[in-house]
Amino acid sequence: MKIHTLTRTVVSAGVVLVSVAAAALSGAAPAAAATRYGCEWPRVCFYKTEADWQARRPTATYQDMGYWQTLGSHSAYSEVVYNSRNDDGALLRMQSGITYCVKGGQTTPEFFMPVYQDGAMEELKIMDSKTC
Structure with a gap:
């Protein structure tokens, strides 16, 4: 049971990190392009x-x-x-x-x-x- 919970936590953390990284990358480009x-x-x-x-x-x-x-x-x-x-x-x-x-x-x-x-x-x- 602990292994299942640990795996679930690691997978969830990985999804969160990927989501945060994608949001950071997608947010950076428009901000730079939106300033002239x-x-x-x-x-x-x-x-x-x-x-x-x-x-x-x-x-x-x-x-x-x-x-x-x-x-x-x-x-x-x-x-x-x-x-x-x-x-x-x-x-x-x-x-x-x-x-x-x-x-x-x-x-x-x-x-x-x-x-x-x-x-x-x-x-x-x-x-x-x-x-x-």
Whole structure:
């Protein structure tokens, strides 16, 4: 009886170890693939300065969808915005009321935002549409 119990325990432990190893391997690859420009999926990332962009260090990230979100001091005057949400667009509303669309998987053109011809970015709305 003890041998049967011991064998059962060893087999169960082996199954658990194989399951843990498989989970670790399957979890590692998507996490690495899901990060681009230092921006984890599913987020819209803001890079305040050129140095932040070059270092792949977002200064603000957003992931809630479906409503206008007021941008804070770490995102309002950002130089680059990257949308890691492949199937969702990100609308940026400027002070002037004009909106820009950052399509899924795209960035604003590098260093586009400092021009601010339409004022600072005020709000973000993540849309359930790749093209906004």
